[in-house]
Amino acid sequence: MKLRHHSRADKIDLQMTPMIDIVFQLLIFFIFTLKIVSPEGDFNIKMPVAAANVSAAPTETPTLRLRLQANDEGQLTALKLGDTVFSGENRFRDLHLAIRDLVSDAGGPGSASDQEVEIDADYDLHYGNVIRAITAISGYIEGGQRHSLVEKVRFTPPKAE
Amino acid sequence: MRVTSGKRLDPIELDMTPMIDMTFQLIAFFMVALNFSEADIDQRVNLPGSELAKPPDVAYQEPITIQIAKDGVIVFGMGDVNLAGLKTGLLREAQMIRSFGDKKNIKDVTVIIRADQTVRTGLVQEVIKACQDAEFENFALRSKQSEDSVLVGG
Numbered sequence: 001m002k003l004r005h006h007s008r009a010d011k012i013d014l015q016m017t018p019m020i021d022i023v024f025q026l027l028i029f030f031i032f033t034l035k036i037v038s039p040e041g042d043f044n045i046k047m048p049v050a051a052a053n054v055s056a057a058p059t060e061t062p063t064l065r066l067r068l069q070a071n072d073e074g075q076l077t078a079l080k081l082g083d084t085v086f087s088g089e090n091r092f093r094d095l096h097l098a099i100r101d102l103v104s105d106a107g108g109p110g111s112a113s114d115q116e117v118e119i120d121a122d123y124d125l126h127y128g129n130v131i132r133a134i135t136a137i138s139g140y141i142e143g144g145q146r147h148s149l150v151e152k153v154r155f156t157p158p159k160a161e
Numbered sequence: 162m163r164v165t166s167g168k169r170l171d172p173i174e175l176d177m178t179p180m181i182d183m184t185f186q187l188i189a190f191f192m193v194a195l196n197f198s199e200a201d202i203d204q205r206v207n208l209p210g211s212e213l214a215k216p217p218d219v220a221y222q223e224p225i226t227i228q229i230a231k232d233g234v235i236v237f238g239m240g241d242v243n244l245a246g247l248k249t250g251l252l253r254e255a256q257m258i259r260s261f262g263d264k265k266n267i268k269d270v271t272v273i274i275r276a277d278q279t280v281r282t283g284l285v286q287e288v289i290k291a292c293q294d295a296e297f298e299n300f301a302l303r304s305k306q307s308e309d310s311v312l313v314g315g
Contacts (some may be wrong), residue, residue: 002226004201016177020177020181020184020228021288023181023184023185023188024184025189026188027184027188027191028245029169029299030187030188030191030192030194030195031190031191033195033210034191034194034195037308038203038305039305039306040208040214040215040216040303040305040306041211041214041215041217041303041304041305041306042215042216042217042273042303042304043301043302044212044213044217044271044300044301045299045300045301045302046298046299046300047289047293047298048262048293049293049294049296049298057278059232063294068282071167072283073248074279074281078228090312090313092311092313093312093313096312099214099265112274121282121283121286122282122283123281123282123283123284123286124278124281124282124283125277125281125282125283126278126280126281127209127276127277127279127280127282127285128209128233128278129282130282130309131209131210131211131278131302131304131311132209132211133201133213134211134302135212135311135312136312138213139213140213141213143210146213146230147217155286155289156286157286157290158283158286158287158290159283160240
């Protein structure tokens with residue numbers, strides 16, 4: 001019977017070549033567009049323009065002033081918190097410990113979030129130092145947990161060049 | 162003869178299945194690893210590192226990215242601008258957000274600042290000032306995550 005003869009046809013031979021061509025094209029495309037980037041994170045700062053007349057409503061904790069002095073090359077030459085000068089190899093570490101003392105001295109929980117630090121940096125200072133300073137004052141990681149110290153950070157208005 | 166019959170073998174049939182399996186696996190991997198958000202990352206910016214930097218828990222409602230490259234070039238929107246150009250661009254952006262009326266609030270906008278670590282701080286402050294003049298008030302200073310503490314060393 002003819003019908004039966006049809007059912008005994010050879011196995012259909014799939015053409016693999018075009019598919020593999022396309023698949024390799026895709027593979028090459030994705031390999032070349034892949035770029036490994038290190039993850040990025042943010043420091044959030046709320047700085048409304050009215051910050052200049054904040055003194056009209058004094059808070060319980062006075063604003064700390066962090067002074068970052070730089071030389072012409074943008075290197076950090078002096079690091080001062082209020083009147084305390086930090087120097088030497090581990091000045092950022094010392095600044096961090098000072099802030100930690102300050103926050104724990106201030107008493108119970110919640111006081112840290114009221115503390116405000118104003119960063120007064122020289123125009124030429126390399127920006128990386130500012131991020132280090134913000135890292136030092138804003139918190140620390142201990143046992144995989146992030147503890148925050150001072151959350152409110154703001155900058156002084158830009159100085160003349 | 163046996164030897165001659167051996168020569169008359171059928172063409173060898175390669176088993177394609179495992180190869181195609183692996184290739185699709187690879188494609189799937191590279192597709193997932195492809196990061197489209199790189200579109201607004203300028204290669205000239207080498208971010209400062211910080212061990213505390215962690216990606217935001219929730220995506221910003223209205224992000225605006227300003228990048229400052231090594232040589233002090235400001236990248237805003239589609240191209241390089243100078244400080245005056247940035248100011249105009251920000252004012253235009255602010256005006257556009259206001260024109261949305263109640264749907265968008267300028268207070269919800271977060272300005273993401275991606276500045277190179279060797280850029281002068283004064284320039285960053287001027288950029289922040291320009292944003293404040295356009296009434297933006299939330300800022301996110303971006304840095305790359307580092308494993309080691311950046312506090313160690315002078």
